[in-house]
Amino acid sequence: MTLVQISDKVEEILRCGQTVVTLGGDHSMSVATIHGHAKVENDLAIIWIDAHPDINTPLTSASGNIHGMPLSFLTKELQPYVPKLPGFEWLKPCISVKDIAFIGVRDIDKAERYIIDKYNITTFTMRDIDKLGMECVLERTIEAINPTLNKKIHMSFDIDSLDPAFAPSTGTPVPYGLSLREGMFLVEEIALTNKVTGIDLVEINPDLGSQRDQFTTISAAAEVLYAFFGKRTKTQLPSDYVLPKP
Numbered sequence: 001m002t003l004v005q006i007s008d009k010v011e012e013i014l015r016c017g018q019t020v021v022t023l024g025g026d027h028s029m030s031v032a033t034i035h036g037h038a039k040v041e042n043d044l045a046i047i048w049i050d051a052h053p054d055i056n057t058p059l060t061s062a063s064g065n066i067h068g069m070p071l072s073f074l075t076k077e078l079q080p081y082v083p084k085l086p087g088f089e090w091l092k093p094c095i096s097v098k099d100i101a102f103i104g105v106r107d108i109d110k111a112e113r114y115i116i117d118k119y120n121i122t123t124f125t126m127r128d129i130d131k132l133g134m135e136c137v138l139e140r141t142i143e144a145i146n147p148t149l150n151k152k153i154h155m156s157f158d159i160d161s162l163d164p165a166f167a168p169s170t171g172t173p174v175p176y177g178l179s180l181r182e183g184m185f186l187v188e189e190i191a192l193t194n195k196v197t198g199i200d201l202v203e204i205n206p207d208l209g210s211q212r213d214q215f216t217t218i219s220a221a222a223e224v225l226y227a228f229f230g231k232r233t234k235t236q237l238p239s240d241y242v243l244p245k246p
């Protein structure tokens with residue numbers, strides 16, 4: 001599927017009143033999913049859970065990988081810095097720096113640091129998470145980008161936000177990341193806002209690492225999704241349950 005097709009498909013599913021989950025694949029996919037989401041919800045909050053802020057421009061990216069730039073293509077304020085690329089004419093910048101929050105970042109390029117500081121983009125590094133705890137981080141995130149919860153939320157979850165111990169099969173692993181349980185708790189709490197209509201789960205690459213690595217990574221990704229969709233570690237008791245007597 002091309003990015004335009006993904007954008008159109010996301011729009012189509014949302015217009016039917018459904019929540020869209022897209023699995024990747026590389027994070028450049030989010031250019032399309034957020035674009036499609038924003039066509040339906042013109043005021044959208046973005047929670048970007050990732051080791052990397054992915055907000056390089058084509059002129060600042062050292063790697064030249066589009067998967068490190070999706071947010072620069074989408075963000076209105078950055079358009080003076082983003083050259084018009086052939087094949088991307090369909091892409092209309094649709095989000096604002098004030099609508100983005102980064103959680104779990106720990107590998108930030110120079111230009112990204114500059115952009116985050118210049119536009120004061122809400123950012124919680126691993127150190128902030130250690131210090132504040134995840135519950136407080138999410139509270140502050142919502143306070144910053146969606147204080148009255150009047151906007152729908154797009155949750156973009158890069159599996160490399162997790163520590164490589166939990167998600168080794170990914171293209172750009174960065175040490176000292178979220179534990180799997182921290183990641184699950186974060187998405188459980190985000191789900192409880194009842195505002196999420198778009199989810200990306202990306203950078204899962206089963207071609208990388210040993211068979212064990214692949215299994216670990218895919219299981220972690222599944223747990224993150226299950227956690228979002230309501231699987232809790234607390235046992236649900238049927239209403240007619242009675243404790244057996246001898």
Ligand SMILES: [Mn+2]
Pocket residue numbers: 027050051052158160161172203
């Ligand atoms: Mn990443």
